[in-house]
Amino acid sequence: MNPTDTESSDMRAAARARIAGLSLEGLNPADPQWFVDDTAGYVFERLRREDPVHRSRSPVPGIDSYWSVTRYQDIMQVDTSHGIYSSEEGITLMDFPPGDEQKLPMFIAMDPPKHDAQRKAVNPIVAPANLNNWQGLIRERTGKVLDSLPRNETFNWVDLVSIELTTYMLATLFDFPLEDRRLLPYWSDMVTANKLTNPDAPDPEVRMAELRKMLGYFTRLWNERVNAPPRTDLISMLAHGPATRNMGPMEFMGNLALLIVGGNDTTRNSMTGGLLALHHHPQEMAKLRANPALIDSLVPEIIRWQTPLAYMRRTALADTQLAGKQIKKGDKLAMWYLSGNRDESAIPTPDRFIVDRERPRQHLSFGFGIHRCVGNRLAELQLKILWEELLRRFESIEVVGEPKRVRSSFVRGFSHLPVRIPG
Numbered sequence: 001m002n003p004t005d006t007e008s009s010d011m012r013a014a015a016r017a018r019i020a021g022l023s024l025e026g027l028n029p030a031d032p033q034w035f036v037d038d039t040a041g042y043v044f045e046r047l048r049r050e051d052p053v054h055r056s057r058s059p060v061p062g063i064d065s066y067w068s069v070t071r072y073q074d075i076m077q078v079d080t081s082h083g084i085y086s087s088e089e090g091i092t093l094m095d096f097p098p099g100d101e102q103k104l105p106m107f108i109a110m111d112p113p114k115h116d117a118q119r120k121a122v123n124p125i126v127a128p129a130n131l132n133n134w135q136g137l138i139r140e141r142t143g144k145v146l147d148s149l150p151r152n153e154t155f156n157w158v159d160l161v162s163i164e165l166t167t168y169m170l171a172t173l174f175d176f177p178l179e180d181r182r183l184l185p186y187w188s189d190m191v192t193a194n195k196l197t198n199p200d201a202p203d204p205e206v207r208m209a210e211l212r213k214m215l216g217y218f219t220r221l222w223n224e225r226v227n228a229p230p231r232t233d234l235i236s237m238l239a240h241g242p243a244t245r246n247m248g249p250m251e252f253m254g255n256l257a258l259l260i261v262g263g264n265d266t267t268r269n270s271m272t273g274g275l276l277a278l279h280h281h282p283q284e285m286a287k288l289r290a291n292p293a294l295i296d297s298l299v300p301e302i303i304r305w306q307t308p309l310a311y312m313r314r315t316a317l318a319d320t321q322l323a324g325k326q327i328k329k330g331d332k333l334a335m336w337y338l339s340g341n342r343d344e345s346a347i348p349t350p351d352r353f354i355v356d357r358e359r360p361r362q363h364l365s366f367g368f369g370i371h372r373c374v375g376n377r378l379a380e381l382q383l384k385i386l387w388e389e390l391l392r393r394f395e396s397i398e399v400v401g402e403p404k405r406v407r408s409s410f411v412r413g414f415s416h417l418p419v420r421i422p423g
């Protein structure tokens with residue numbers, strides 16, 4: 001069984017043996033190198049078996065000591081117990097000193113009642129009527145992007161397909177000027193940039209300066225919309241929502257950051273991860289070609305397999321017990337969705353990618369409880385339309401080289417996937 005997408009079986013065996021030889025106490029799943037090499041699956045395989053709620057120490061200042069929750073049922077318990085496990089300290093393991101402006105206020109990092117009130121302001125964006133209205137537009141734009149792809153020539157799937165399509169979608173959600181749409185993934189990268197875990201990331205001052213430009217741009221859109229009748233885009237919803245219309249600038253910046261990253265990295269990396277998974281499982285691609293109706297179960301299987309957000313963090317509000325471990329008030333925990341999604345006590349044959357899986361929606365990729373992803377149906381709709389339009393157009397899409405993965409243990413994704421479409 002192979003919990004990763006690494007191709008060579010020798011490399012897989014070597015990675016598993018190396019991880020088996022490391023001291024359990026020293027295992028730090030948040031080290032981004034596991035994710036660059038795509039070997040995190042072996043770390044989690046070991047932790048689920050030997051120490052499912054595991055205390056680690058990271059050498060990165062600001063992360064330091066944290067618990068890893070690696071089994072499906074324990075993750076569900078933490079995610080659905082917001083009275084014990086709070087989101088207020090943030091959703092990544094990084095802590096900032098009090099008052100540091102880099103820690104942006106946003107409703108994913110809030111507890112009730114404020115979380116619930118702000119979430120309510122944007123929830124209508126995914127109302128069934130809205131989703132229905134968008135179907136035609138998403139299909140038209142998807143078709144245009146796919147028709148413009150080069151033939152018989154290697155190109156980067158991440159850039160020309162995954163980023164392009166998710167950027168169009170984000171621009172639609174915000175009713176953002178289409179000609180400036182590439183600013184959206186640029187700002188999303190700024191939001192998730194972290195110099196402490198990725199030396200190539202911009203300095204914190206540069207990051208904040210770019211995010212202030214983002215705020216300036218969106219404030220202009222807000223000012224246009226706040227005095228107009230309410231509309232069905234996210235900016236108008238925030239400008240008119242009772243719990244959001246009086247937000248200060250930093251809270252506006254934080255919630256923008258949430259909505260941009262929420263709708264960007266996640267769907268984008270599912271678009272790339274899905275193609276890669278089907279490339280590694282040609283028999284599943286054959287099943288899909290023979291029966292395109294399987295797209296309905298393919299889409300949640302891709303989202304489980306990729307798990308675009310590898311974890312969410314919580315902080316204990318009181319002393320408590322979890323799977324026999326004593327958790328102290330103030331301890332931080334990572335709910336490793338990536339690990340829960342490969343837990344065989346909850347998901348049958350989890351290390352196999354199966355396009356006609358029996359219960360494909362049984363996965364943790366969207367989280368559970370009060371913070372469960374707002375955009376889950378929208379993400380599924382985008383992926384469904386993408387695969388319908390891909391199968392209709394191309395008899396084959398060849399992955400012609402190894403992917404490059406992003407240096408992050410939070411966003412599990414790709415910067416490059418070389419692809420060629422014969423034609």
Ligand code: HEM
Pocket residue numbers: 079107108109119173258259262263264266267270303307308309312365366367368369370371372373374375376378379
């Ligand atoms: C495959 C795509 C996606 C994945 C895997 C994903 C994953 C997640 C996860 C894991 C959470 C936190 C759940 C928890 O803490 O229990 C979340 C929350 C959220 N997601 Fe998504 N997401 C995706 C697409 C989207 C899209 C397209 C949007 C649209 C804007 C979106 C907006 C949000 C928002 C606003 C939240 C915060 C919800 C809250 O705190 O109440 N997501 N998502």
